[in-house]
Amino acid sequence: MSTRDRRKRDPVNIFALPAVVIVALVTQVPLIVTLILSAIKWIIVRPDLGIRFIGLENYLSVFKDAEFYMVIVNTIVLTVVSLAGCTVLGLALALLLNRKFVGINIARTLMIAPFFVMDAVVGIVWKTLMLHPSFGINGMIAGWLHIKPIDFLGSHSLATIIMLVIWQWTPFFVLVLLSGFESISEEILDSAKVDGAGIWRTIFQIKIPAIASHIEVAVMLGLIFILKVFGIIYVTTSGGPGISSTNLPYLVYRTGFFRWDVGRATAMAVITVILTLVAVTAFFRFTRRKTSEVES
Amino acid sequence: MIDYTGSRARRRTAHYLFVLLIWVICLVYFFPILYMFITSLKHETDVVPPKLFFTPTLENYRTVLLSSDIVSHIVNSAIITLSSMVLCIFLGVPTAYAIVFGKLKKPDSLFFWFLSTTLLPPVAVIIPVFLIFKNLHLLDTRWGMIIMYVGANVPIVIWMVRSFLKDIPAELLEAADIDGATRIRSFFKIVLPLARSGIISSALLVFIFVWNEFFFAINLTYVNASPIPVYMASYMTQEGLFWAKLSAISTVTVLPPLILGWISHKSIVRGLMMGAVKG
Numbered sequence: 001m002s003t004r005d006r007r008k009r010d011p012v013n014i015f016a017l018p019a020v021v022i023v024a025l026v027t028q029v030p031l032i033v034t035l036i037l038s039a040i041k042w043i044i045v046r047p048d049l050g051i052r053f054i055g056l057e058n059y060l061s062v063f064k065d066a067e068f069y070m071v072i073v074n075t076i077v078l079t080v081v082s083l084a085g086c087t088v089l090g091l092a093l094a095l096l097l098n099r100k101f102v103g104i105n106i107a108r109t110l111m112i113a114p115f116f117v118m119d120a121v122v123g124i125v126w127k128t129l130m131l132h133p134s135f136g137i138n139g140m141i142a143g144w145l146h147i148k149p150i151d152f153l154g155s156h157s158l159a160t161i162i163m164l165v166i167w168q169w170t171p172f173f174v175l176v177l178l179s180g181f182e183s184i185s186e187e188i189l190d191s192a193k194v195d196g197a198g199i200w201r202t203i204f205q206i207k208i209p210a211i212a213s214h215i216e217v218a219v220m221l222g223l224i225f226i227l228k229v230f231g232i233i234y235v236t237t238s239g240g241p242g243i244s245s246t247n248l249p250y251l252v253y254r255t256g257f258f259r260w261d262v263g264r265a266t267a268m269a270v271i272t273v274i275l276t277l278v279a280v281t282a283f284f285r286f287t288r289r290k291t292s293e294v295e296s
Numbered sequence: 297m298i299d300y301t302g303s304r305a306r307r308r309t310a311h312y313l314f315v316l317l318i319w320v321i322c323l324v325y326f327f328p329i330l331y332m333f334i335t336s337l338k339h340e341t342d343v344v345p346p347k348l349f350f351t352p353t354l355e356n357y358r359t360v361l362l363s364s365d366i367v368s369h370i371v372n373s374a375i376i377t378l379s380s381m382v383l384c385i386f387l388g389v390p391t392a393y394a395i396v397f398g399k400l401k402k403p404d405s406l407f408f409w410f411l412s413t414t415l416l417p418p419v420a421v422i423i424p425v426f427l428i429f430k431n432l433h434l435l436d437t438r439w440g441m442i443i444m445y446v447g448a449n450v451p452i453v454i455w456m457v458r459s460f461l462k463d464i465p466a467e468l469l470e471a472a473d474i475d476g477a478t479r480i481r482s483f484f485k486i487v488l489p490l491a492r493s494g495i496i497s498s499a500l501l502v503f504i505f506v507w508n509e510f511f512f513a514i515n516l517t518y519v520n521a522s523p524i525p526v527y528m529a530s531y532m533t534q535e536g537l538f539w540a541k542l543s544a545i546s547t548v549t550v551l552p553p554l555i556l557g558w559i560s561h562k563s564i565v566r567g568l569m570m571g572a573v574k575g
Contacts, residue, residue: 012398012479015390016406019450022387026421026447027413033424093321101315109558110326116557117329118508120525121546124532125332128539135344135539137331167328179565217572228417231510235529249511252419256426257515266423273420280415 031273038267044260058267067243068251068268072275075227075247078162079279082226083219085166090173090218095203097174098181108178115171119231122168127153127236131160157237157245164232169222176218180211216287223283227276248272329550336543343539356544366527366545373523373549376438377506380445384502387446388453389495393483395454396461397469407458410451418448418511429516438521441513445506452505453498459570460494461487494570497563504553524549 038058042051062068097108114122131138133149142149152160184207192202208215230249233239239246239254246254252272256265323330335343336357342350360366391410395403425444426435434440464487472482488495510525517526528545557564 012394012483013400015394015398016400019387019391019410019454020406022443022447023410023413023450026425026444027416030421030424030428031416033428034420037423096314096318096321099314101311101318103319107318107322110322112557112561113326113329113554116504116508116553117550118525118553119510120528121332121550124528124542124546125328127532128542129331129335130328135346137346140346167325175561175565176568179562179569213573214569217569220572221568224415228419228511230418231514231525234510234514235532249417249419252422253511253515256423262423262427269417269419269423272417276415276417 034266034269037262038270040263042262044262046260054263058263059271062264062267062271070243071246071248071251074158074243074245075275078158078165078229078247079223079226081162082165082169083222085162086169086173086222087215087219089166089170090177091208091215093170094174094177094181095207097178112171112175114168115175117168119168119229120235122164123232123235126160126164126167153237154241157241161229161233161237161245164236165226165229168232169226173218173222176214177211180214181207184210220280220283223279224276227279248275332543332550333547335540336547338540340538340540356540357548359541360544360548366524369522369524369527370548372438372521373507373525376441376445376521376523377503379438379442380449380506381499381502383442383446384449384453385495385499388450388498389457389488389491390483391450392454392457392461393487395458396464397466397479397487407454410454414451414455422511422515425512426515435516436518436521440516441521441523444512444516445509448512449502449505452501453495455571456498456501456567457491457494459567459573460491464490493563494567497560497567500556500560501564501567504556507553 039053039055040051041049041054041057043049093111097104097111128136130136131152133139133142133151138152139149150156188206188210189202192206197206228249229247230253233245233247233250234253237245239250243251248268249272252265252268255261255268259265337352337354338347338350339353339355394400395407400406429435429440434443468486469479469482472486473479477485507523508525509523510529513523513526514529517523524545528542528549531542531545
């Protein structure tokens with residue numbers, strides 16, 4: 001039997017079909033529709049205006065909007081600062097937790113918990129129990145210190161959102177980086193000790209370079225997820241005050257489901273897709289060049 | 297061992313100081329969740345201002361679990377999450393098998409196509425999905441949510457299971473071929489048992505993602521099919537002053553993924569790393 005015949009007959013190929021169909025239905029088809037909708041004028045709550053093709057006008061009006069640039073800056077700040085915070089904090093905590101003592105597993109269990117808590121609850125617990133200026137832990141500490149409580153969600157909305165994202169995502173970094181540190185062989189560490197390398201040199205010149213691929217995976221997955229942060233913003237600040245804590249996903253949501261401006265919202269969604277692809281590609285380029293530098 | 301008796305005691309102390317430091321950090325990090333649990337055991341009158349000493353009560357849990365409204369949302373969450381998880385495995389594992397052992401023309405490009413869909417931000421699809429669901433009467437239905445979650449999470453299963461399948465030597469399957477077993481038979485007899493841990497960890501990851509998902513849930517459901525996160529967000533705006541009850545619902549809601557995460561985090565990370573290294 002030639003390979004061609006086998007290929008045609010192999011029933012295993014049909015296995016892949018249902019998954020292809022459903023993934024295409026949920027991702028590819030709506031994406032194409034989004035592209036089409038972004039070229040029309042259609043405000044659902046204004047049926048009197050009708051639906052008409054306007055080409056690139058939605059994009060032009062979005063790009064003329066100062067608010068839109070502020071939201072893009074918010075999104076970039078939120079993503080970059082959160083990722084940097086998660087990486088540094090994650091490395092420090094993973095290094096600390098990478099030792100043996102009685103009860104280490106319980107300590108690790110406490111540490112990783114926030115990652116499994118849903119966005120809605122993260123937002124609710126921090127907004128009420130923790131940061132509420134009068135009745136939360138925030139107000140209590142301010143009372144002890146006889147200072148005015150910090151108005152976290154009012155005056156520092158974006159910084160607070162970043163803090164919550166770091167709190168939620170650092171445990172994921174700890175999990176991944178810790179598994180990396182645990183995979184470093186004892187021999188390497190022993191020989192470093194014999195060579196007289198101090199603690200800091202061991203950490204920065206041996207341990208961290210040894211887990212480069214783990215850091216890459218953590219940052220890559222973190223990037224994809226932190227770019228689409230939505231639930232925490234929805235529950236805590238609703239993007240405000242003003243648009244100070246609005247990121248791209250939240251802006252698309254508001255434009256689509258409050259102003260019901262389908263054309264404008266989908267145009268923003270398309271720009272979000274492009275920016276995501278640019279960010280991910282840039283990250284891949286960066287890491288690949290680094291690895292080839294190490295190899296050469 | 298390079299160790300001098302003189303410095304041993306000092307090292308001991310350093311070690312215990314480190315251990316103490318680690319405990320303090322971990323407890324501070326965990327504090328918001330702990331405080332949520334503690335608050336859920338308080339009477340509403342003890343919550344504000346925060347009281348350190350109080351008589352614990354299970355009253356809030358009784359209120360929460362006797363409220364038909366809350367229970368129906370938890371049931372929605374459970375049905376949507378479990379159905380999505382099972383369907384993701386039923387669709388994802390055979391696909392991973394076809395990619396690794398099938399005779400597809402371009403298995404790698406099919407795989408990367410699946411992988412690329414995970415990069416797509418949900419806002420890129422939400423408006424068309426909303427309009428399509430409205431016309432097909434899928435808005436605010438459990439089926440609608442299940443379709444969305446299966447489509448969004450099947451690639452994760454394919455990604456993780458594929459790396460486990462790649463570890464199975466092809467000779468094993470070829471030997472089975474010679475014995476006259478069909479590829480479908482060897483799928484059940486050889487491949488499934490060997491890839492078991494990968495399948496389980498990807499299933500748990502899908503469970504955690506779907507149970508916690510917020511964006512699709514808030515935009516595509518209102519009353520009938522809305523899972524628990526949607527209920528929590530609306531409770532927060534309507535009755536946000538009842539912090540003890542809010543904490544009790546939050547604790548109940550957080551528990552399933554938290555327990556699964558605690559049990560399975562090691563295998564989930566192993567699965568993620570294998571998928572990434574062999575990407």
